[in-house]
Amino acid sequence: MVLLAPGAAIQPFLADLAREAPGSTVSQDVLDRVGYTRDATPFGFLERRAGVIAEGPGAVVWPGSTQDVVTLVKLAGKHRVPLYPFGAGSGVVGGLLPRTGGVVVDLKRLGQVAVDRAARTVESGAGVLGERLERALNAYGFTAGHFPSSIYCSTVGGWLAARSAGQLSSRYGKIEDMVLALEAVDGLGRVHVAHRGDVPDLLRALIGSEGALAIITRAWLRIHPLQTHHTIFGLAAPNVTAGISFMRQVLQAGLRPSVFRMYDPPDTMLAGGIPKASPAPLVLPGPISRAGHEDGSMQGKPRAGTAQPPQGLFDMLSRRATAALRREVAGGRVTPLLRGVVGRALQQTTWLEVPYARLPPHCLLVLGLEGDAPDVEETLSHALSLAREGNIQVTGRAPGERWLKRRHAVTYKMPPFLRSGGWADTLEVSACWSTIEPLYFQTRETLLRHAVTLAHFSHAYPEGGSIYFTLAGGSGSSLDSALTAHDAAVEDALAVFARLGASLSHHHGVGRMKLRNMKAALGPGAHAALSRIKVALDPHNILNPGVLGLGGTP
Amino acid sequence: MSVLLQPVDGLCTLDGGVPLMAALQAAHAAGSHLGTLSPRYPTLQAALDAGDPLWCSRLVRVQVQTAHGWLAGPLAPRAAMGPDLACFAVGTGARVQAVTVRLDPAVAWVSQSFDGVERALEAARTLVTRGCSLVELRGLRASPTLTAALPRQGAGRGFTLVEHATLRPLDVRHTLVAAYEDVASMWPAHGEHHLAALDLHRVVLSSSQEERPFPTASPTPPYLRDVFAPAPEDSRA
Numbered sequence: 001m002v003l004l005a006p007g008a009a010i011q012p013f014l015a016d017l018a019r020e021a022p023g024s025t026v027s028q029d030v031l032d033r034v035g036y037t038r039d040a041t042p043f044g045f046l047e048r049r050a051g052v053i054a055e056g057p058g059a060v061v062w063p064g065s066t067q068d069v070v071t072l073v074k075l076a077g078k079h080r081v082p083l084y085p086f087g088a089g090s091g092v093v094g095g096l097l098p099r100t101g102g103v104v105v106d107l108k109r110l111g112q113v114a115v116d117r118a119a120r121t122v123e124s125g126a127g128v129l130g131e132r133l134e135r136a137l138n139a140y141g142f143t144a145g146h147f148p149s150s151i152y153c154s155t156v157g158g159w160l161a162a163r164s165a166g167q168l169s170s171r172y173g174k175i176e177d178m179v180l181a182l183e184a185v186d187g188l189g190r191v192h193v194a195h196r197g198d199v200p201d202l203l204r205a206l207i208g209s210e211g212a213l214a215i216i217t218r219a220w221l222r223i224h225p226l227q228t229h230h231t232i233f234g235l236a237a238p239n240v241t242a243g244i245s246f247m248r249q250v251l252q253a254g255l256r257p258s259v260f261r262m263y264d265p266p267d268t269m270l271a272g273g274i275p276k277a278s279p280a281p282l283v284l285p286g287p288i289s290r291a292g293h294e295d296g297s298m299q300g301k302p303r304a305g306t307a308q309p310p311q312g313l314f315d316m317l318s319r320r321a322t323a324a325l326r327r328e329v330a331g332g333r334v335t336p337l338l339r340g341v342v343g344r345a346l347q348q349t350t351w352l353e354v355p356y357a358r359l360p361p362h363c364l365l366v367l368g369l370e371g372d373a374p375d376v377e378e379t380l381s382h383a384l385s386l387a388r389e390g391n392i393q394v395t396g397r398a399p400g401e402r403w404l405k406r407r408h409a410v411t412y413k414m415p416p417f418l419r420s421g422g423w424a425d426t427l428e429v430s431a432c433w434s435t436i437e438p439l440y441f442q443t444r445e446t447l448l449r450h451a452v453t454l455a456h457f458s459h460a461y462p463e464g465g466s467i468y469f470t471l472a473g474g475s476g477s478s479l480d481s482a483l484t485a486h487d488a489a490v491e492d493a494l495a496v497f498a499r500l501g502a503s504l505s506h507h508h509g510v511g512r513m514k515l516r517n518m519k520a521a522l523g524p525g526a527h528a529a530l531s532r533i534k535v536a537l538d539p540h541n542i543l544n545p546g547v548l549g550l551g552g553t554p
Numbered sequence: 555m556s557v558l559l560q561p562v563d564g565l566c567t568l569d570g571g572v573p574l575m576a577a578l579q580a581a582h583a584a585g586s587h588l589g590t591l592s593p594r595y596p597t598l599q600a601a602l603d604a605g606d607p608l609w610c611s612r613l614v615r616v617q618v619q620t621a622h623g624w625l626a627g628p629l630a631p632r633a634a635m636g637p638d639l640a641c642f643a644v645g646t647g648a649r650v651q652a653v654t655v656r657l658d659p660a661v662a663w664v665s666q667s668f669d670g671v672e673r674a675l676e677a678a679r680t681l682v683t684r685g686c687s688l689v690e691l692r693g694l695r696a697s698p699t700l701t702a703a704l705p706r707q708g709a710g711r712g713f714t715l716v717e718h719a720t721l722r723p724l725d726v727r728h729t730l731v732a733a734y735e736d737v738a739s740m741w742p743a744h745g746e747h748h749l750a751a752l753d754l755h756r757v758v759l760s761s762s763q764e765e766r767p768f769p770t771a772s773p774t775p776p777y778l779r780d781v782f783a784p785a786p787e788d789s790r791a
Contacts, residue, residue: 119735200643378684503634
């Protein structure tokens with residue numbers, strides 16, 4: 001990647017900042033600027049590899065307090081310098097695309113954590129990494145219950161700005177369910193403390209605002225005592241329809257599983273198929289979030305020199321490609337020939353419809369429950385009763401234990417696959433239960449025209465749930481051809497979402513990837529209202545301009 | 555005016571002007587509930603204009619008419635599509651056209667009296683932990699009665715099960731959202747009051763008394779007050 005030089009207009013701003021906010025750390029080092037050029041959007045990786053000339057931030061600033069953020073914003077308003085709030089860069093929809101005339105505001109120095117055990121709340125700085133928050137809470141016997149697969153590379157502020165969801169969301173909810181209040185600095189440097197239930201509820205306007213309305217600096221979240229017992233095990237549904245019905249009945253019976261996931265037939269096959277019966281579910285001591293922790297470390301954390309166990313599509317494809325690469329590539333460079341072979345093999349996917357149709361229809365589910373021992377016993381009994389009624393078979397503990405071991409690994413799997421000559425992306429969507437089944441089948445049929453497609457169902461709620469599609473294709477010989485194929489796949493899938501009344505996104509957000517579809521999805525008055533809120537909170541249009549379709553060029 | 559129950563999706567869609575008692579009765583007759591035994595306000599429009607915490611906590615989708623056209627979120631749970639504008643518009647005077655709220659099953663009921671609010675609160679929290687989404691206390695501080703709807707029989711273990719619960723009017727004049735830990739000190743020593751669990755952390759305390767027994771909420775900042783100005787043709791503007 002080639003980085004353009006910082007805009008000249010930024011220097012007077014930085015000089016003022018050094019004078020008026022000496023607590024802020026500033027860098028214009030080229031490595032810092034490159035590092036903050038993109039979030040984790042898959043095509044960001046491909047652009048870097050292709051040597052695309054890109055804009056990047058003119059500087060990176062690390063404020064040390066809310067007051068530093070206030071000063072920063074006021075000076076940015078005075079100099080009309082765009083600010084790009086940054087947590088840990090795990091976003092995947094292009095929410096971060098800084099221009100050379102702008103400044104990235106990395107909030108990781110806002111790192112305080114204060115636990116109120118009596119109120120069961122935690123006050124957290126916006127820059128606290130998920131893993132650090134959870135470790136701090138565990139030390140007091142609590143959990144936030146929020147375990148996104150990006151927990152090692154995402155922050156509390158980022159979770160709120162993008163409406164994050166964690167792996168235990170069916171019990172603990174999404175981040176918008178967890179937050180009780182937040183502090184944010186708007187585009188004029190005013191500090192807001194928005195509480196749940198305020199009228200109007202400013203909290204609802206700031207959550208999911210993706211940095212366009214205010215910079216989130218602090219949050220107060222619910223926390224929960226670590227549960228004393230858990231169970232986690234696998235089940236097999238005869239088909240997608242039966243599996244969806246079972247998930248709905250469990251949630252509507254008031255059961256709140258911590259883990260509840262179902263893999264569609266292709267994903268089930270890639271995970272090794274339906275396993276033979278393993279030992280029956282057991283109620284075990286400890287919470288699911290700490291299951292298997294013997295050394296105090298987080299489960300599944302990638303460690304230097306430790307290979308992650310293979311899982312799913314990326315592994316199957318990248319394992320073979322990587323093995324070939326290792327034989328043929330010196331110094332980590334991929335030969336154009338090999339990349340072309342891998343990329344082209346995935347360019348045409350229409351042939352996949354035949355093997356997809358012949359796959360066994362079974363779906364693997366993982367169900368995890370936690371609470372005190374009587375609670376777990378009672379909810380397990382009820383869940384098993386519903387399973388019997390729905391012709392869902394218990395397959396034993398092994399699938400649950402395997403999921404626990406690999407739960408955070410997927411975040412780190414995409415780059416090796418991209419290196420091998422493919423493109424990949426994910427699309428997540430939520431819908432009511434009556435829509436979930438047609439949404440799955442119609443989206444899968446649509447995506448298969450463009451890409452290899454897998455799906456799993458997770459984040460189940462009493463009124464509906466989420467489907468997470470993984471798509472992969474070949475990049476062929478050029479970045480442009482990969483982008484064309486990718487954009488066509490996403491556009492067609494989003495059209496299906498819209499037609500069925502599903503959401504554009506469940507927890508990745510809008511960013512710049514889904515901008516074109518947002519206005520239609522929200523209704524004719526929504527964008528006008530959103531624009532008026534933008535003007536009310538950020539009249540100089542300095543906060544992440546372009547995102548959510550607000551304030552200028554995306 | 556209509557009430558549309560959607561039990562497969564666990565939802566109920568109603569017009570802003572529909573009498574809330576009628577909506578509660580429809581849900582009750584179908585073996586379901588809308589989170590409360592009391593309508594609290596005559597209509598959902600009135601409840602949302604007042605920013606009633608209980609009804610606001612059950613919103614899934616709001617369609618409102620503003621001076622700039624209507625807006626509504628998707629009918630999809632927990633969508634990540636920017637700010638929740640329609641729910642943010644609640645309480646700004648915007649005219650509510652249709653509202654979708656959560657509808658939960660009530661396969662059985664619990665009714666039990668306690669000899670103090672502390673023990674009643676502990677019981678309420680236990681039931682919420684077990685998945686109960688309608689848990690209410692009513693009465694005097696020294697002798698509140700708990701009523702809860704059960705999503706499954708097993709959730710009521712250890713409590714007194716009853717077959718039915720009765721819908722009752724409640725003229726809400728004052729409300730306050732509080733943490734469970736704070737309720738005991740806030741529940742006035744005299745007079746009957748009402749409490750509904752919102753979730754594992756918060757409850758809404760309500761009073762029909764003339765004088766205000768709880769603190770008031772903070773006013774809306776002026777720069778946000780006009781964002782959702784009602785449409786000019788709206789007679790309430």
